[in-house]
Amino acid sequence: MAEKGSTRILDGNNAAAQGAKLSRVQVIAAYPITPQSPVTEKLSEFVEKGELDAQYVAVESEHSALAVCTSASTVGARAFTASSSHGLAYMHEMLHWAAGARLPVFLACVNRAIGAPWNVLNDQQDSISQRDTGWIQIYARNNQEILDSIIQAYRIAESVYVPVMVCYDGFVLSHTEMPVNLPSQEDVDRFLPPYKPHTILDPANPRNYNLVTFANPRVNAEGVLCHGYMELRYLLQEALQNSRETIIKVGQEFGEAFGRTYSSTLWANRLDDANTVIVAMGSLVMEATVAADILREAGHKVGVLGLRVFRPFPKADVVKALEKSRLIVVFDKNISYGLEGATCSEIKSALYGSSVRAVIRNFIVGLGGRDVKARELVDAVNRSLLSAKEDDLTREYPEWICAI
Amino acid sequence: MGTRDCQHICAESSPAIGEAGKTGEWRDSFPVIDPEKCVVARQNKPACFLCWLYCPDAVITKTVPIQIDMEYCKGCGICAQICPAHAISMIREQ
Amino acid sequence: MKTTAVNLTEKEYALPGNRTCPGCALSLAYRHILKALEGQAIVTVPPSCLTVLHGMYPITSVTVPCVNTPFASAAASATGLLAGLKALGREGPTVVAVAGDGGTYDIGIQALSAAAERQTDFLYICYDNEGYMNTGNQRSGSTPLGAISGTTPVLGKQQNPKDIVAIMEAHGIPYVATANASYPLDLYEKVKKARAIRGTRFIHVFSPCPPGWSFPFNNTISIGKLAVEIGWVILYEVEDGVFRLTSASESIAKQGNLKPLREYLGQQGRFRNITEEQIEALQRWVNARWKRCLDRAGN
Amino acid sequence: MQDYYEIRWHGRGGQGAITAAKILAQAAYLEGYQGVTAAPSFGAERRGAPISASTRIGRQTIMVVSQIENPNVVVVLDHTLLKYDEVTSGLIRGGWLIVNSWRHPKELDVPGDFNIATADATRVCSDLGLVVAGVTVVNTAILGSFVRATEAVSMSNIEKAIRGRFSDSQAGINLAAIAQTYEMTRLERRG
Structure with missing residues (x-):
């Protein structure tokens, strides 16, 4: 359309x-x-x-x-x-x-x-x-x-x-x-x-929202067993789990x-034959496609996976999208201090137990407005290609693209 | 049977008496009204009602004669203190 | 017709068997606040003893709709309720925020001040038990000089409380008033009056706390009355800038002098360590404020 | 006409470089370029302080979001800015340096293998009364030189973009300034 x-x-x-x-x-x-x-x-x-x-x-x-x-x-x-x-x-x-x-x-x-x-x-x-x-x-x-x-x-x-x-x-x-x-x-x-709304605020039908809630379920005045705090938390988790379908x-x-389809939780660019996949989020996904084009011209089969939906994290979609990958290079504009970029952790978590056995490299980029250029992404992928070996699937900590 | 049957998706509460249980069980002493002294009882018509007015727990009725809901009266003794006719005494629970 | 205990409505909106302590002044005050509102209100409450009064999911002790909200946000929540009602063309119920002194003097003052500055059309009621009683009696911006609390455990609080009512009056809002759970009819009249006014209305309700202040719970009313007689609490209202003493404070101003502070302090365990110097300082603070009020009242 | 342009604007806060970058993007879109972006230099902007902005123009959607390193065109709203090295930094061989200056390109004494265009936009705008809060606003006028030098967009699409942005009377003065600047632009090809 x-x-x-x-x-x-x-x-x-x-x-x-x-x-x-x-x-x-x-x-x-x-x-x-x-x-x-x-x-x-x-x-x-x-x-x-x-x-x-x-x-x-x-x-x-x-x-x-x-x-x-x-x-x-x-x-x-x-x-x-x-x-x-x-x-x-x-x-x-x-x-x-x-x-x-x-x-x-x-x-x-x-x-x-x-x-x-x-x-x-x-x-x-x-x-x-x-x-x-x-x-x-x-x-x-x-x-x-x-x-x-x-x-x-x-x-x-x-x-x-x-x-x-x-x-x-x-x-x-x-x-x-x-x-x-x-x-x-x-x-x-x-x-x-x-x-x-699912809430009712009407003096004729008074309801009180989000009172103190017990750890365990409690019976209401009519004898119906109502949630404890944990059941309410479960429902929120369930809602997010199920929201992928709605999204x-x-x-x-x-x-x-409107003629613009958003039929996936992810953005896939040239993934069909890609054995090297760049993962990014936000506007960096656009820059990453430019980097992938440059790498393609150099003979590498590179694609880009953009995370459109980060919560709920689309685990199954990610696994499917990364099925053919041998090298995954994740660029994070964030850092979970003491570990690595958040999206990298999520990608690794998603791949656990799957058949995907790819080398994963994580780069922290673009913090505080540091410009991220396509050629820098290309350099990072090239470095990762050199270090990509079966016995070196992942590094303990990410590499930072900065001047330190 | 799980808790889904309540159909709440957030903590939505409805009003009921005795939310905290039978709060009368909290008492260490209970009020007793002397009808000889109580203005309402003596006049046998609506009058005074200060015990009703000052009760923090709304357990005193505004009736002739006055009644106290002992299921929920916490035994604070405010009614005994406030009564201008000194018609209410607090008796220790056994 | 003057409201009396005899003609005041029997209808209760705060139900028996709630979770407050025996002799709770808040519980008493809230009964009459809701009567004055005739239940035609939407209430929003930050964490406080009122949350406890309201009950625990899935049962509430109160027959008015209520939205609980985090500590700093009572006035902002009220603003949201109003904006939502207005957007939906559902204007009618009075929006009322009810918070303790911690939620008002301390963590909630930013949102409250802003809501008043925006002339938000709501009633804010601060019930003041002079400390964080719900969390076990820690000092607040309202705790009196010399009072022992969980966080002033040895020396007692070293500062006077701030005058929150004066602060709110300085926002140029149409109605501010002080009330006291020991004078429920005065409180009832003030809430009823405030309900009819448009714009931000602020009522401060003095609420003695038997466990927090360490006095027998049958003394709640007498302590509250004594607080007025010694001038610690002054009952007044300021309507469109016009100051008026009310109830017992009006009578005291006309007929007599304040009782000495010492009698009031002696009845509460929280003042057990107060020094003579502190008592004198406290008395000076009380006297100066009483004089200001008398001057304003034209006495 | 090329398929892809990267234009960097240099001015001082208040001179309207960002607005010019946006008007050009609009005109290019009207010209049929599907991909256009216009961005300020990121961060705080203070009146009088040197600032930059950028416009990207392409046949396809612009995928590059990083800052311009090798512009085809650099537009300088105030020739006093030429003393800063970053103004001509990265300007490609055969690209255009367009400067608001009363000097002839040859007199600017700017080294490089790019072409230079100059026009005294300040005089044009000052004569036409294009003065806002005491500052002569040359941002639109210089578009005349841009079109003359690069031919990346037509004057008619510049006019449409201007008319879409300003009231009728304001658009009239701006268009007059652009037309005059177009005419008086002097070109020096050396790339």
Whole structure:
């Protein structure tokens, strides 16, 4: 199906704001932080101009931003927030709360490094640090995916009652303009039905949400055995486990409605005959395809695997995509200190017990806005090709592409 | 049988009396109303009701005569202290 | 018609058999707060003794809808409830945040101040038991000078509490008031009045805590009354900038002098180590505040 | 016309280099290039301090997100910036250095095997009253020199991009500035 709607040249933040607007968000609460601020500015402009019928709450902190969103979501409003870096870290408690309360709020994470020392530029340490909060995490490669993912995110979140975070690289995408197709409001309205909350806030039918919960199950006043804390945690895990199916279904339906299909949790580039696979996330996936092209010209069978969905981690999809690989080179814009890049750990974990017996190399790149050039990725892969031996499947620690 | 039957996807609670159980069991002493002294009992009509007003646990009825729900009365003794007619005494539980 | 114990509604929204300690002033105050709201409220609560009162999943002791929220976020949660209700065209129930002194003076003040600055249309009730009683009595920004607590275990607290009501008044909000669980009808009237006002309304409710302050639980009411008689608690309201003493504080201002502080301190184990110097300092603090209030009231 | 351009803009905070980078991306998209990107130099921007921006133009979707190392074109909004080595750094052989300057390209004394174009955009804009908050805004005017030198986009698509961005009266002045700068641009081919 051909693309519909109109194409404009937008930066990532504007694409995010347009995505929120098209999703008809009803409550917006956000606190400015570089490089996310233009998202909140644009949305407040939409509201003040009357182009978006939403409540815009200019909160005093990120913690409050998400508290506003969770409570608004409990009432039944579609809620939107956006943050970066320290702001996301400051939200940490509320991130857990939103997921634990099973509220389908949305967060645009404009990926930025975290201090100390201060740094406003891009890496993915902020969102990776939040991977265990129970949120679905989707990473966009370009500005079109930012917009498309937001619209899909509300469908996903409101189907499985799990909050969704769409992450995109600060400045590299947030402040870089590129062509973005804007679907029509009518088409989005058809695709995204109104939010139906599972919560009830009505004095005539009083319910109390998220009281202290015992370790063990407890019988309610009617004699029905209700969950203990652990059963509620299981349900959240189950929801994320099962959400893969919803994510793919929503992505397919999005394709049918708008002509851009998101039918996988992954982005695969020239994987069919590749025995060497570059793994990356976010905008780096684009740069990695340039590197793969260079390596192909040099005679290496190189492909790229981009992780679109990081939580739930698509283990089975990853194993299948890496089936033919003999060398996997994972580039991480984050570091789990004392171990390695987070995506590398996830890839290794996914491959455990599979038939894939590939050498895995991990490179930490691009922290704090350090530019990552295709030729550097090429160099790293070339070095890995030289060291790729059966008896040297993995290294204890990753290699850093920096000047130390 | 598991806990799925409750159909909650988050911790959603509904109101009921006695959430903490029979809180009357917490008492070390219990209130006794002397109808000879209680203004409501003596006047045999709605009056005073200060014990009802000040009870933290809403276990005293606003009726003629006044009644105390001993299943849930925690025995704090506020009613005995507040009663202007000194009609309520606290008796130690056996 | 003046509200009395005789004509006050029988309907209860806080049910018997809840989890609070015997003689809990919060439990008493909350009964009357909900009566004044006639149950037509959506409540949001950060962790506190009120969370305990509300019960444990899947049963709650309260017949009003409630959204629990992390410690720092009571006022932000209330803001979200309002924004959600407004977005859905469901304006009607009063949005009420109820937090303790820890959740108000300390960790919650940032969100509260911001919500007030935004003139958020909600009622904020701080019940003040002068410490983190839910976690076993640690000092808060409201704990009095000289009081022993879990984190001032030997010397007692070395500072006076901050005047949260004055802080809230400085936000230029339409209604602030102080109340006291020992004066439930005064509290009831203030909540009822606040319910009808639009914008941010703030009510401070003094709530003696028998285990935390170490006094017999049948003395909750008398301790609360004594707190007014010695001037530690001053009952007043400021409506659109107009200051008015109410209830017992109004009578004391008209008829008599404050009782000496010593009588109040002597009834509570938490002041067992207080020094003469501290008592004098505390008395000076009380006297100065009482004089300010008398001046404002035009006495 | 080439299939792929990497253009780096150098200016001072407030001169509008980023806006120019975006207008060019828009015009190129209208020209039929499917891949365009426009980005500021990342980080804090302060008025008067040297800044850069970039535009990439390609027949296909742009996959490169790293910073430009070897531009085909470098546009300099303020010739005083030529004293910084990074301004011409990496500019490819046969590429274009486009400078807002009253000097002839030969008089600029810039070594290298690239072509040079100059025009006195400041005078044009100052005459037309293109002054915002005390700063003569030359960012759009220099697009005239860009088109003249590179022929990467047509004047009509520059006009469409300008009209899409500015009010009618503002667009008129900007287009007049672009047209005048186009005419007065002096070219020196040496690549």
